[in-house]
Amino acid sequence: xxxxxxxxxxxxxxxxxxxxxxxxxxxxxxxxxxxxxxxxxxxxxxxxxxxxxxxxxxxxxxxxxxxxxxxxxxxxxxxxxxxxxxxxxxxxxxxxxxxxxxxxxxxxxxxxxxxxxxxxxxxxxxxxxxxxxxxxxxxxxxxxxxxxxxxxxxxxxxxxxxxxxxxxxxxxxxxxxxxxxxxxxxxxxxxxxxxxxxxxxxxxxxxxxxxxxxxxxxxxxxxxxxxxxxxxxxxxxxxxxxxxxxxxxxxxxxxxxx
Numbered sequence: 001x002x003x004x005x006x007x008x009x010x011x012x013x014x015x016x017x018x019x020x021x022x023x024x025x026x027x028x029x030x031x032x033x034x035x036x037x038x039x040x041x042x043x044x045x046x047x048x049x050x051x052x053x054x055x056x057x058x059x060x061x062x063x064x065x066x067x068x069x070x071x072x073x074x075x076x077x078x079x080x081x082x083x084x085x086x087x088x089x090x091x092x093x094x095x096x097x098x099x100x101x102x103x104x105x106x107x108x109x110x111x112x113x114x115x116x117x118x119x120x121x122x123x124x125x126x127x128x129x130x131x132x133x134x135x136x137x138x139x140x141x142x143x144x145x146x147x148x149x150x151x152x153x154x155x156x157x158x159x160x161x162x163x164x165x166x167x168x169x170x171x172x173x174x175x176x177x178x179x180x181x182x183x184x185x186x187x188x189x190x191x192x193x194x195x196x197x198x199x200x201x202x203x204x205x206x207x208x209x210x211x212x213x214x215x216x217x218x219x220x221x222x223x224x225x226x227x228x229x230x231x232x233x234x235x236x237x238x239x240x241x242x243x244x245x246x247x248x249x250x251x252x253x254x255x256x257x258x
Contacts, residue, residue: 004210006236008189009255010244011208012145013039014236016099016187019143023047026097027090027135030067031254032145033099037061038248043240051095053131055081064249087131090138093178098139100132101146104157107201107222108171109144109164109183111136112157119159129161136162137177141184148188150221165200191216192233196225206231 009032016036020026022045028037037050038061049058054069058078065072074080089095102111103126113132117123136142142164146152164183165171173179182200186193192206203225204216213230236244249255 004235006241007256008208010236010241011233012187012189013244013255014240015192015208015233016143016145017043017240019185019187020045020048020097023049024096025049025051025094027051027053027086027095027099027131027139028068028073029053029099029101030065031101034061034065035244035248035254036099038064039240039244042243042247049078051086051089053086054083055079055086057081057086057089061248064253066253083131087134090134093138093140095139096141097184098135098142100135100142100144100162102132102144102152102161104152104154105144105146105186106154106157106164107224108166108168109142109186109195109200109202110157110160110166111144111162111164112159114159114161116158132162136164136183138181140178140181142182143184144186146186146188148190148216149219153220153222155222165195169198169200171200190219193224199225201225203227204230206233208233209235 013032013035017039020040028034028050041048041061051057052068052073056073056077059073060076063072100111102113104112113126114128115122115125172182183195190208190211191204193202194205196203207216
C-alpha cells in the first residue's frame with residue numbers, strides 16, 4: 001500500500017474500530033461510530049453488540065444506517081425496543097462502551113455540546129445533550145471523537161453537557177455516578193489520547209502517522225500529560241480500507257475520496 005493511501009476520516013474510523021473488543025456492548029451514535037462498529041464486526045469483533053438510542057440492540061450492520069433510528073439499526077437485531085429501555089439499560093450498567101462527540105472538551109474529559117459563551121447570552125447555541133449525558137454518565141467506558149484544535153480542546157468548557165471526570169479524582173463518585181466509569185479514549189485527526197489513572201487528566205498515547213508530539217501540543221489549549229514514550233498509530237491496513245470502501249460505505253456517504 002502506498003504511503004497515505006487513506007484520508008483522515010478513514011484513519012479515525014479504523015482507530016475507533018480497534019477500540020471495540022469482541023463480545024462487548026457499545027452505544028453507537030450517527031457518523032463515524034456507525035462505520036467503526038460495522039468495520040469492527042467485519043474484521044475482529046463478530047460478536048460486537050451495537051446499541052442504538054432508538055431501540056436497536058445487536059443489529060448486524062450489513063448496510064450502513066443513515067441515522068440512529070433508521071431501519072438498519074434494527075436489521076436482524078437481538079432486540080427492537082425504544083429509547084426509554086435503552087437509557088434504562090445504560091443506567092443499570094449493561095453497556096460497556098459509548099461513543100461521544102462535542103464542541104469543547106477539557107483536561108478531565110468534560111464535554112460541551114450546549115453553548116459557546118455565556119449560557120444566557122451565548123455566542124453560539126448548540127444542539128445540546130440528546131442522549132450524550134446518559135451515555136457519558138452510565139456507560140463504563142466512553143470513547144470521544146473530535147477534531148483537534150485549541151478552540152475545542154480548552155482549559156474549561158463553557159458548559160458541561162456531559163460529565164467526564166469533572167474536577168478530578170473521586171469527583172464522579174462524589175456526585176453519584178458509578179465508580180469505575182468515565183472517559184476512556186479520545187480519537188482525533190491528530191492523535192489517540194487517554195486519561196491518567198491517578199490525576200484523571202488527559203494524556204497523549206499515540207500520534208497519527210506524520211504528526212509530531214509538538215503539533216498535538218500546539219493544537220491543545222491545556223497542558224497534556226506527555227509520557228516518556230509516545231506510540232504511533234498504526235495506519236489503516238489494506239484489508240480495513242477495502243472493507244470500508246467496498247462494504248461499509250460503498251456510496252461514499254461518510255468517506256469522501258482524497
